[in-house]
Amino acid sequence: MTRSEFERPWEELSRLAGEGSSLELETFLENLPAGDVALAMSRLPEDEQTLVASLIAPEFAADVVDQLVDVHAAELIESMDATTAAAILDVMPSNRQADLIGDLTDADAAAILDEMDPEEAADARRLSQYEDDVAGGLMVTELLKYAEHLTVGEVIEDMRQRMEEYRDFDVQYAYVCDPKGRLTGVLRLRDLLLSGDAKCIADLMIRDPESINHRATLDEVLDFFDNHHYLGVPVVDDRSRLLGVVRRNAVDYARSERQDNDFLKTQGIVSGEEIRTMPLWRRSRGRLAWLSVNILLNVMAASVIAFFQETLSAVIALAVFLPIISDMSGCSGSQAVAVSLRELSLGLVRTDELIRVWLKEVAVGMINGITLGCLIGIVALLWQGNPYLGLVVGAALCLNTMVAVSIGGLIPLVLKRLNVDPAIASGPILTTVTDMCGFFLILGIATAMLKYLVT
Amino acid sequence: MTRSEFERPWEELSRLAGEGSSLELETFLENLPAGDVALAMSRLPEDEQTLVASLIAPEFAADVVDQLVDVHAAELIESMDATTAAAILDVMPSNRQADLIGDLTDADAAAILDEMDPEEAADARRLSQYEDDVAGGLMVTELLKYAEHLTVGEVIEDMRQRMEEYRDFDVQYAYVCDPKGRLTGVLRLRDLLLSGDAKCIADLMIRDPESINHRATLDEVLDFFDNHHYLGVPVVDDRSRLLGVVRRNAVDYARSERQDNDFLKTQGIVSGEEIRTMPLWRRSRGRLAWLSVNILLNVMAASVIAFFQETLSAVIALAVFLPIISDMSGCSGSQAVAVSLRELSLGLVRTDELIRVWLKEVAVGMINGITLGCLIGIVALLWQGNPYLGLVVGAALCLNTMVAVSIGGLIPLVLKRLNVDPAIASGPILTTVTDMCGFFLILGIATAMLKYLVT
Numbered sequence: 001m002t003r004s005e006f007e008r009p010w011e012e013l014s015r016l017a018g019e020g021s022s023l024e025l026e027t028f029l030e031n032l033p034a035g036d037v038a039l040a041m042s043r044l045p046e047d048e049q050t051l052v053a054s055l056i057a058p059e060f061a062a063d064v065v066d067q068l069v070d071v072h073a074a075e076l077i078e079s080m081d082a083t084t085a086a087a088i089l090d091v092m093p094s095n096r097q098a099d100l101i102g103d104l105t106d107a108d109a110a111a112i113l114d115e116m117d118p119e120e121a122a123d124a125r126r127l128s129q130y131e132d133d134v135a136g137g138l139m140v141t142e143l144l145k146y147a148e149h150l151t152v153g154e155v156i157e158d159m160r161q162r163m164e165e166y167r168d169f170d171v172q173y174a175y176v177c178d179p180k181g182r183l184t185g186v187l188r189l190r191d192l193l194l195s196g197d198a199k200c201i202a203d204l205m206i207r208d209p210e211s212i213n214h215r216a217t218l219d220e221v222l223d224f225f226d227n228h229h230y231l232g233v234p235v236v237d238d239r240s241r242l243l244g245v246v247r248r249n250a251v252d253y254a255r256s257e258r259q260d261n262d263f264l265k266t267q268g269i270v271s272g273e274e275i276r277t278m279p280l281w282r283r284s285r286g287r288l289a290w291l292s293v294n295i296l297l298n299v300m301a302a303s304v305i306a307f308f309q310e311t312l313s314a315v316i317a318l319a320v321f322l323p324i325i326s327d328m329s330g331c332s333g334s335q336a337v338a339v340s341l342r343e344l345s346l347g348l349v350r351t352d353e354l355i356r357v358w359l360k361e362v363a364v365g366m367i368n369g370i371t372l373g374c375l376i377g378i379v380a381l382l383w384q385g386n387p388y389l390g391l392v393v394g395a396a397l398c399l400n401t402m403v404a405v406s407i408g409g410l411i412p413l414v415l416k417r418l419n420v421d422p423a424i425a426s427g428p429i430l431t432t433v434t435d436m437c438g439f440f441l442i443l444g445i446a447t448a449m450l451k452y453l454v455t
Numbered sequence: 456m457t458r459s460e461f462e463r464p465w466e467e468l469s470r471l472a473g474e475g476s477s478l479e480l481e482t483f484l485e486n487l488p489a490g491d492v493a494l495a496m497s498r499l500p501e502d503e504q505t506l507v508a509s510l511i512a513p514e515f516a517a518d519v520v521d522q523l524v525d526v527h528a529a530e531l532i533e534s535m536d537a538t539t540a541a542a543i544l545d546v547m548p549s550n551r552q553a554d555l556i557g558d559l560t561d562a563d564a565a566a567i568l569d570e571m572d573p574e575e576a577a578d579a580r581r582l583s584q585y586e587d588d589v590a591g592g593l594m595v596t597e598l599l600k601y602a603e604h605l606t607v608g609e610v611i612e613d614m615r616q617r618m619e620e621y622r623d624f625d626v627q628y629a630y631v632c633d634p635k636g637r638l639t640g641v642l643r644l645r646d647l648l649l650s651g652d653a654k655c656i657a658d659l660m661i662r663d664p665e666s667i668n669h670r671a672t673l674d675e676v677l678d679f680f681d682n683h684h685y686l687g688v689p690v691v692d693d694r695s696r697l698l699g700v701v702r703r704n705a706v707d708y709a710r711s712e713r714q715d716n717d718f719l720k721t722q723g724i725v726s727g728e729e730i731r732t733m734p735l736w737r738r739s740r741g742r743l744a745w746l747s748v749n750i751l752l753n754v755m756a757a758s759v760i761a762f763f764q765e766t767l768s769a770v771i772a773l774a775v776f777l778p779i780i781s782d783m784s785g786c787s788g789s790q791a792v793a794v795s796l797r798e799l800s801l802g803l804v805r806t807d808e809l810i811r812v813w814l815k816e817v818a819v820g821m822i823n824g825i826t827l828g829c830l831i832g833i834v835a836l837l838w839q840g841n842p843y844l845g846l847v848v849g850a851a852l853c854l855n856t857m858v859a860v861s862i863g864g865l866i867p868l869v870l871k872r873l874n875v876d877p878a879i880a881s882g883p884i885l886t887t888v889t890d891m892c893g894f895f896l897i898l899g900i901a902t903a904m905l906k907y908l909v910t
Contacts, residue, residue, distance in 0.1 A: 034682035035802035042803055067681065069801065160649055172627070193648045194615055226522065227489035231686070252707035259714040260797060263721075267793030268786055274794050275803060276815040284822040287790050294786050295827055298779045299834055305775045306838075312774050319767050319774040320760045323781045323894075324753045327886065330782075331723055331749050335742050338722030339729050342715060346524065347490035348497055348730060360731040367739040372750055379754050383761075431782065439778075 009036050010043035017044075017051045025052060026060045037067045041076075042277045050079045058087040066096065070257075071273055074103035077112070086115030089124070094141040095250055098127030102137075127244075133254060135221055136214035139235045139244030144174035146201060148184060153197030155187070172231050173245075176205045181241040183211055183234050211236045214243055218258065221251050223347075259345075265423035266341070268294075290428075297428055301326075301435035308443035315453045317384050318446055321376070321393050325442055328372060328397060329404040329434040336361050336408030337426045344412060344422065351417040354410055361409035365402035373398030388452035396442035404434040464491050465498035472499075472507045480507060481515045492522045496531070497732045505534045513542040521551065524730055525712075529558035532567070541570030544579065549596040550705055553582030557592075582699075588709060590676055591669035594690045594699030599629035601656060603639060608652030610642070627686050630697055631660045638666055638689055638697040666691045669698055673713065676706050678802075714800075720878035721796070723749075745883075752883055756781075756890035763898035770908045772839050773901055776831070776848050780897055783827060783852060784859040784889040791816050791863030792881045799867055799877065806872040809865055816864035820857035828853030843907035851897035859889040 006012050009032055016025045029037060029052075041049055041064065053061045053076060065073045065088060077085050077100055089097050089112060101109045101124055109128075113121045123141045130136035146155055155174065174192075176185035185205030195204055211234045212224055224233060225248050232247045261272030268290040274283055305312070305322065312318055340357065343349040349357060377394025381387055408430050412422035415429075446453060461467050464487055471480045484492060484507075496504055496519065508516045508531060520528045520543060532540050532555055544552050544567060556564045556579055564583075568576045578596045585591035601610055610629065629647075631640035640660030650659055666689045667679055679688060680703050687702045716727030723745040729738055760767070760777065767773055795812065798804040804812060832849025836842055863885050867877035870884075901908060 033678055035678050038801065039803055039805075069803070156648065159645075189644060189648065190614075193611065193644065223488055223490050248704060249707070252704070252711070256707070256711055256714065259711060259718070260800075263714070263718050264793050264797060266718075266722075268790045269793055274790075275798060275801075276794065276812065277803075280818050280822075284819045287787070287819060288823055288826055290790070291783065291786055291823060291827060292830065295779070295783055295830055298782050299831075302775045302779050305778070306772075309771050309774075313768070313771050316764050316768050316771075317761075319764075319777065320757045322774065323760075323778045323890065324750070324757050326778045326782060327753050327785075327890070328746065328750055331746055332742070335723045335729075335745070338719050338724055339731065342719060343730060345715075346730075347494055348524070348732075350494075357731065363735050364739045364742060367735075368743055368746060371743055372746060375747065375750055376754075435778065435782070 008043075010040040013040045013052065014044055014048055017048050017055065020055060022055045022057070026056050029056065029060060029064060034067060037064055038069065038072070041068060042072060042275070046075070046079055049076055053080060053088065054084050058084075058091050061088045062091045065100075066092070069273075069275055070099065070103060072275060072277060073100060078104055078108050082108075082111040082115045085112045086117075090117050090120050094120075094123045094127055094244070095138060097124040098130070098137060099132055101125075101128045102132065130214070133218040133258070134214070135212050135216040135235045135246055136243065138218070138221060138250045138254060139214070139246045140250070141244045143234075143242075143245045145242065146174055146176055146187070148176055148178060148202045150201050151197065152192055152195050152199045152201060152204065155201055156192060156197070175209075175234055175242055175245075176201060177242050183209065183236055183240060183242040185209060186234070209234065211240075211242075212246070213238070218251070218254055221246060222255060225251055262341070262345075262423040265421065266337075266427060268427070270424055294428055294431075297432040298435070301432050301439065304436050304439040305443065308439075308447060311443055311447045311450060314450060315389070315446060317380075317389060318393075318442065321380065321396075321442060322439060324376065325393075325397055325400060325438040326431075326435045328376075329400045329438050330431050332365070332368060332372075332401045333404035333408035333430045333434050334427070336364075336405040337412055337430060340409050340412040341422060341426070344416060349413065351413045354413060357409045357413060358406055361405045362402060365405035368405070369398040369401030372401055386453065388449055392445045392449055392453065393442060396438065396445055400434060400438040400441050403437050404430070407433055463498075465495040468495045468507065469499055469503055472503050472510065475510060477510045477512070481511050484511065484515060484519060489522055492519055493524065493527070496523060497527060497730070501530070501534055504531055508535060508543070509539050513539075513546050516543045517546045520555070521547070524728075525554065525558060526728055527730060527732060528555060533559055533563050537563075537566040537570045540567045541572075545572045545575050549575075549578045549582055549699070550593060552579040553585070553592060554587055556580075556583045557587065585669070588673040588713070589669070590667050590671040590690045590701055591698065593673070593676060593705045593709060594669070594701045595705070596699045598689075598697075598700045600697065601629055601631055601642070603631055603633060603657045605656050606652065607647055607650050607654045607656060607659065610656055611647065611652065628700075630664075630689055630700075631656060632697050636696040638664065638691055638695060640664060641689070664689065666695075666697075667701070668693070673706070673709055676701060677710060680706055717796070717800075717878040720876065721792075721882060723882070725879055749883055749886075752887040753890070756887050756894065759891050759894040760898065763894075763902060766898055766902045766905060769905060770844070770901060772835075772844060773848075773897065776835065776851075776897060777894060779831065780848075780852055780855060780893040781886075781890045783831075784855045784893050785886050787820070787823060787827075787856045788859035788863035788885045788889050789882070791819075791860040792867055792885060795864050795867040796877060796881070799871060804868065806868045809868060812864045812868060813861055816860045817857060820860035823860070824853040824856035827856055841908065843904055847900045847904055847908065848897060851893065851900055855889060855893040855896050858892050859885070862888055 012028060016028055053064060065076060113125060172189060174187040175183060176187060178184050185207050186209040187201055187205045191204055212221060214235050214237055232245045234242055235244045235246055237243055265272050269286060270290045271286050274286055373394040376397050377390035380393040381390035411426045411429055415422040415425050467483060471483055508519060520531060568580060627644060629642040630638060631642060633639050640662050641664040642656055642660045646659055667676060669690050669692055687700045689697055690699045690701055692698055720727050724741060725745045726741050729741055828849040831852050832845035835848040836845035866881045866884055870877040870880050
């Protein structure tokens with residue numbers, strides 16, 4: 001179930017594409033474990049990927065595209081001719097259509113939309129106006145909608161007749177609207193099942209159902225699903241007209257993707273996305289954007305050292321401890337940053353609770369600072385045999401640990417309040433401040449105690 | 456919907472708890488946005504939290520507990536008397552029961568299980584044997600199970616009669632078993648809806664349904680749901696007997712939690728969990744475990760500097776660049792680690808593809824290394840007016856960037872292969888190696904070119 005029978009499934013995929021047999025390709029892809037589809041496709045050169053996607057039926061191609069990472073999916077769609085791409089998009093759920101179209105260049109998107117089924121294209125155009133992470137961008141327009149005056153029998157008859165079309169709808173609920181298209185009720189499938197045919201759905205439906213506005217953010221939608229056990233929630237515009245349904249799955253997927261992107265951002269992939277199949281220049285540029293800011297900040301921080309060259313010349317052993325102070329303070333601070341980022345994302349802390357967070361962090365900082373200070377102090381003492389060197393180094397690390405955890409805990413809150421993405425900016429700010437402060441502390445204290453250090 | 460009407464909802468919660476009015480507490484909690492329940496509870500002292508959970512009805516308390524982070528939920532349950540705790544657990548879904556019981560001390564767990572409804576307790580005992588992240592630990596035992604010989608009419612009659620009990624079941628499918636309890640088919644609710652009463656369910660059910668083994672890992676279950684659009688999958692033992700159902704939601708939740716924990720691990724929270732309401736000593740100890748390993752590794756790396764004290768004394772300006780080399784190489788390497796961790800979690804890379812990853816990384820490393828090397832070289836030149844210093848510093852950073860991205864890309868793959876958690880161990884290994892190598896490069900090159908540096 002988890003591992004394909006092929007050690008290197010892309011070789012088989014490439015061979016089948018070369019043979020041009022649609023049926024064999026479809027069978028092969030269908031039997032490949034889900035995880036391996038993306039892997040195998042990513043190992044093919046771009047023209048072979050395009051060939052595979054063009055050879056198989058649009059339904060199969062849509063499944064393949066669905067399993068790729070977003071950037072990869074967009075690249076693949078862009079590499080195909082507009083007609084084939086349109087046929088694939090036509091069979092995707094509306095939110096995925098919109099996501100993909102939003103990731104294409106405007107020219108490509110327009111060309112593909114022109115080739116799509118007009119109804120699907122209209123939906124996709126409308127939905128791609130929304131950001132990916134608001135309710136309007138997360139919703140699908142495939143839903144069951146009935147007028148209030150219908151009976152249970154009429155609804156079941158409609159379902160029976162359009163069963164094929166509805167099969168892809170993930171049918172759990174049907175929605176009931178008034179003549180102006182405003183959402184007035186929700187029908188549960190199981191209530192339909194347990195009722196007589198003659199009953200009017202208006203009497204069976206749950207009235208004034210929960211709904212969310214099309215501009216609600218991902219956080220608001222997540223909050224909704226945390227609070228309710230529904231599998232989907234109707235999305236309405238400002239006049240309460242039913243626009244679509246956000247399914248729990250789409251929201252869980254969006255959350256998972258955001259977590260991944262945030263992780264990459266904290267590690268210096270500023271765009272939040274890099275896979276190794278992306279072009280070299282794009283990967284390199286994406287990483288350099290972050291590195292070049294960091295090197296400037298680093299030079300700024302290290303310039304503190306330059307002010308203390310005399311002290312360093314006198315006690316060259318201090319040079320060994322400069323990177324240690326810098327690195328350890330960075331570690332302590334990153335832990336505090338991580339806890340703040342997590343508490344923010346869980347809603348366990350508010351951005352104005354600076355004093356509370358600081359008190360919690362400085363307590364940890366004191367314990368850990370004293371422990372680390374003692375450790376490094378002992379190392380310095382044992383190495384150079386000078387207790388004063390141990391004192392200088394230990395005191396500097398102890399104090400700087402307290403500074404680092406304090407700042408680390410607070411930075412994400414302050415940045416979020418200033419509407420700066422804390423995942424991207426917390427790290428560089430933290431290390432710059434703690435480096436400057438750490439260098440100043442160790443070299444400043446050493447300068448003050450210079451006569452005890454030079455023996 | 457997202458923000459409570461109360462600026463500080465915990466104050467109102469505390470006030471209501473003090474008044475002891477169950478009804479008002481229930482109403483207040485019910486109207487609080489989901490995110491704010493966990494926030495408000497976490498701000499109360501432990502005895503007030505216990506009071507709140509004891510005052511409200513078990514169904515409400517179960518909802519509250521469900522919204523807390525796992526460690527917090529376990530703490531709250533442990534703080535209550537066994538009878539109240541048991542009443543709350545009794546109304547939770549079986550997988551949550553098992554998770555919570557698994558997080559308690561053995562004595563507490565035993566006391567609570569004794570007080571629980573015997574049937575619920577037996578389920579919880581059985582499920583808590585499983586790890587949280589295998590199919591058996593993710594499944595619920597609440598499901599609809601019918602014998603093959605029943606008719607559609609009989610099944611619908613049973614549903615009608617036991618409607619109340621089934622209301623919490625998230626009913627989408629019913630499962631059909633043979634007399635030995637082996638899973639033989641799945642019934643879709645909508646197929647029941649569209650069929651005649653007299654039909655035997657054996658003729659309506661989907662035969663040989665997909666199922667997963669109770670020991671399947673979270674990755675395997677995720678893979679299954681990636682590959683299928685089902686909302687749930689039956690879990691069977693080695694003899695194909697139906698044990699429970701894993702719902703897609705539970706899997707999505709488990710994935711999201713794992714992502715969060717992995718993020719915290721990469722940032723030095725080794726346990727994967729810290730919230731600021733945890734006791735100080737526990738938070739501090741959790742962080743120190745990681746820091747004390749790091750400080751030893753740091754001392755080891757910095758000891759390289761000690762071997763070059765003469766060079767450093769001669770060219771004290773080098774001391775300014777040591778932390779820069781260390782920090783920048785760490786940044787470049789972390790980017791590569793992050794991309795590998797993400798590709799591993801997406802299944803886009805296999806642990807044996809070391810050469811492929813290395814080629815992809817070293818290409819980025821060359822471009823970025825040369826760029827960063829030039830930048831820092833120019834800084835050194837401008838500052839000291841010595842082109843050779845620029846050359847030494849630039850060459851060292853350039854080479855070390857290549858080393859850092861190469862190692863950074865490979866470490867997670869190698870660790871995963873060795874069954875070491877790459878989220879925890881990649882960072883410290885990376886920085887130790889790149890620090891040692893970086894210090895060696897800059898000071899080694901400087902020593903070789905010493906006569907050009909000393910002017």
